[in-house]
Amino acid sequence: MRWFAYLAKCLLSGLIVMQLYFVLQISLWSWFNPSNTAFERAERWRLCGMHWSCGLRSDWVPYQQISSNLKRAVLVSEDDIFFQHHGVRVEDMEKAWEKNQQRKGQSKTALRGGSTITQQLAKNLFLSSEQDYLRKGQELLITAYLELILPKQRLFEIYLNSVEWGEGVFGVGAASQHYFAISPAALSREESAALASALPAPKCFDKGQYCRRGSIDYPLRQEFILENMDRVALSPNPKSHSR
Known part of the structure; x- marks a missing residue:
């Protein structure tokens, strides 16, 4: 039993160290911008292999230099009450849980998330x-750390500067230049x-080869986003956002 207790202690210590690493890294982002994300590194390896330079695009843009139109559109597309919740939307998670239970026995890759912007950020980072x-x-743990350590605007800034918007974009x-040859402002x-309509399936939006049968109807999503952009808040206080 001693070896079992020793192994348990090692696993627990490793888990604690890993959580401390996450907390320290997130704390540093109060002053420094993330250089890349886990998802971006995985994509770089997929597209580039051992070649470091292969056309991946990423240019950091400060929050104030990003169009409010884009901010509102992304909120409608991904998480319309981002500035009001504390990292998770319980109702959406319950719906995802119910759908996952209905899919028992299928591949793990079939699991659905019901994720907020903060949860997406935790996963991507x-x-x-x-x-x-x-x-x-x-x-969920990383989501809690992000919400506790960083203000909402900073979380949104990091998300807008790190989310995938196409193959290698x-x-x-990078996205505003790639699709429209203009600045985000x-x-x-x-x-x-x-x-914003691209975010659920950005590679498909960028290149038809990634689209599957029953792919997203991007024009319909764009219409929905346009109709709802003015109702979302760009601050914790819905009354404080300008139109």
Whole structure:
């Protein structure tokens, strides 16, 4: 039994060290911008292999230099009450749980998430693309650290600068140049809605070879986003956002 107790202590110590690493890394992002994410590194390896330079695009853009049109469009597309919740949307997670229970016996990759912007950020920054309940548990812990340590605006800034927007296209700076050859500050309502509609399946939006049967109806999503952009808040107080 001694070896079992020793092994348990080692596993617990490793888990604690890993959580401390996450907390320290997130704390540093109060002053420094993330250089890349776990998802971006995985994509770089997939596309580039051992060649470091292979066309991946990512240009950091400060929050104030990103069009409010794009910010609102992304909120409608991904998480319309981002500035009001504390990292998770329990109702959405319950719906995801119910759907996952209906899919018991299928591949783990079939699991659904019901993720908020903060949860997506936690996954992209630190975790693999595998979807299982252990990874989901770690995602929730990282989500809590992000929400406790960083203000909402900073979380949104990091998300907008790190999310995938096409094959090898990461962040709004690269996306606005890739699709429209303009700066993020100049994005119109229509351009913003188009970019936001891509987020559920950005590779498909960028290149038809990644689209599967029953792919997202991007024009319909864009129309929905345009119709709802003015109702979302860009601050914790819904009354404080300008139109």
